[in-house]
Amino acid sequence: MPDRFPVYPFDHDHEASPRGLAEVLGGKGAGLAEMTSVLGLPVPPGFTIGIPVCREYRSGGWPEGLDAVLAEQCIRLGEKTGSRLGDDQEPLLLAVRSGSVKSMPGMLDTVLDLGLNPMTVEALARSSGDEVFAWDSYRRFLRMYGTTVLGCVPEALEPITGRGHGIDVLRAEVSRLRARIAEIARPVPDDPALQLRQAVEAVFRSWDSPRARAYREREGIPGDLGTAVNVQAMVFGNRGDDSGTGVVFTRDPSTGERVPYGDFLPRAQGEDVVAGGAHTMPVATMANSMPGIWRELQDVLHRLEVHYRDMCDVEFTVERGSLYLLQTRVGKRSPVAAVRCAVQMAGEPKIALTPAEAVERVPHALRLEARRNCLAEAGFGAVTRRPLTVGLGASPGRVSGRAVFSAEDAAEDEGEDPIVLVRPDTSPDDVAGMAASAGVLTGTGGLVSHAAVVARGWGIPAVVGAGELRIGDNGAELADGTRIEPGEIVTIDGFTGEVWRGTVNAEAIAAELEADIVATRLPELVTLAGWATESALVYHNRTWHKLGDHSRIE
Structure with a gap:
């Protein structure tokens, strides 16, 4: 194949671990090559058209000679x-x-x-x-x-x-x-x-x-990054x-x-x-x-x-x-999962993250969000009234906002109040509307549906598979005739899957009780906070000794 085309079979010998070649192979291509050539897992054979080819296409159209390369790769496949x-x-x-x-x-x-x-x-x-x-x-x-x-x-x-x-x-x-x-x-x-x-x-x-x-x-x-293309049997x-x-x-x-x-x-x-x-x-x-x-x-x-x-x-x-x-x-994960995974993996001998690696994976802002989510899951601000319906809690957190039934309307919304995008399901074409929303509610879909994966990755609450709701472009309705109209305030809970009409406000909680709840329900957060403090002290001391008395500590 012409050297200028980075097109590689999954089992190509890169003389380096493929997992480190995502800049050429893309994330998916690097994973497929790693599973094939390093781990020997059951991956259908195929080849990857590298990211530089996409950049060449974007700048000048279909590259001359690429057809012959694809034909050769298909013969080998x-x-x-x-x-x-x-x-x-x-x-x-x-x-x-x-x-x-x-x-x-x-x-x-x-x-x-x-x-x-x-x-x-x-x-x-x-x-x-x-x-x-x-x-x-x-x-x-x-x-x-x-x-x-x-x-x-x-x-x-x-x-x-x-x-x-x-x-x-x-x-x-x-x-x-x-x-x-x-x-x-x-x-x-x-x-x-x-x-x-x-x-x-x-x-x-x-x-x-x-x-x-x-x-x-x-x-x-x-x-300007571009994408690779993976062609697979x-x-x-x-x-x-x-x-x-x-x-x-x-x-x-x-x-x-x-x-x-x-x-x-x-x-x-x-x-x-x-x-x-x-x-x-x-x-x-x-x-x-x-x-x-x-x-x-x-x-x-x-x-x-x-x-x-x-x-x-x-x-x-x-x-x-x-x-x-x-x-x-x-995998993308919630803040609570990020905390728990990091600490667990530090204690697992075959993975053995160092405390510093664990802290690096869960920065301060993410730890704060995990704390808030932990309190909400514990019933902090619990709702006593019966929910309108219950779906699958796909991305944790609770949010109240105006119900918007079109991704286009959500993307163009200029109101100051948060909105909840309500759809039968979501597709990639809805992403601009999801990006403008504080939460997502769908009538169908499972725990790895498009709505669930994107919402979880962005850290916004999502309830999916709320099958009792018949969701259309002009509202949602239950079998008994109860409706959610466009613009009406709804509250969704991405832990429990519950959906309410109206706003649900969190109640005040004493700092001592808050600390007890976190220590009981998410002890990994306490551990991680301790590691973060130790890492900061180590950095402080090393920097102090390095700079001596002649410079201030940054």
Whole structure:
């Protein structure tokens, strides 16, 4: 391959740990390479188009010679999988995902099931022995390609008569989607190589999308970084009852408890879990439905934590009883979880954070927020009246604000009072509205849905999966007719999942009682505060001795 193109297979020998090459490989690519070449974990093969290629594309368009590099990489990938892109017997199908240096969950584009066309879908049906699986995958590909690559509005591609999974229904839906996408935009190409080029371009373009810019502004991520693109052999969580997909944290990102935390969805693909529209299952239910896979997954999670010396966020797929890992990264967490994880990991021999490292991970402002959250969780300012409804507490904290039912309205709101964004679910396109909100409430979604992950990372309260509420653009309503109108004050509690009408104010509490509550409920915070004081004293003394009597201490 031309030296000027940093395009690397996951198992490439970088002569250095891939985890340190995120500036080239992106965070996701570095994680995939680390899991493949260093840890030997079950990762579907693939390759990473490095971040410098994205920068070249943004400055001058599609780089000359890149098509040949992609074709060469796909041939090598096919040799590893025993398949070939566009083959009429064993077609190679691809997942195309982004991978920036800094985690931007859901902000950049993804295309799955790439490589399907009228010929290869029949080949997939024959090779898998499952027509429904093959045509369901083709339906998924067309919808994702139409919206992500060709710019179709998702609502324009919704089924007319609801979703169906019988083979005749799926064939008809595929025909309708092909015609509808061609009518709205342009035909989906049948050439897999052209599909791949256009999908890679779509990921590059998504770096400059409004939602990505809004997220970067909130997170302070420079706009000139760019993103890598990861091209990976597909594994299928929708291939049968012994298949599924999930997202799992090695510890609870809300509390820091040392238990796997996340969602699993049988007979599904990864986007189904994070999109927020599906009724997911707690990942621990796999202990009953897939006990062998559950034990293997727990072992993998432990290995990743020890290797990265931190809490990890992992995406995985189970295909026909085999576990595959699709991503790992250091997981976003609440302030309480940050405190608890740091102190726990200092006491675990295989991780062994030093007190200084623990303090560095949880700076002073985060410790203060953990203290406030701890008091709220203990019932400080507890509410005695019955909540309007209860969902899943997805991001801790309690907030009161005006209910706003449109992400666009939330982003443009110029009022001084805080707002709570209320949506059926959230998508990456809602990020500007979420950034302007003090809290988020959704009717659907699980603990690792888009709304939950983004809110938790930003430290704003969120309640998801409040299924009793029928949420629309002009308000929300319970079955008994009780409504929440636009602009009405609501209060949400991201610990308990409770939702109230009106404002809930915290009550005053004596300093002595506050200290007792914190020491009882979050003793790790007391430990961490002590370490912080010791670190400050060590720095003070070292600086004093270094400067002597001739300079002041900075």
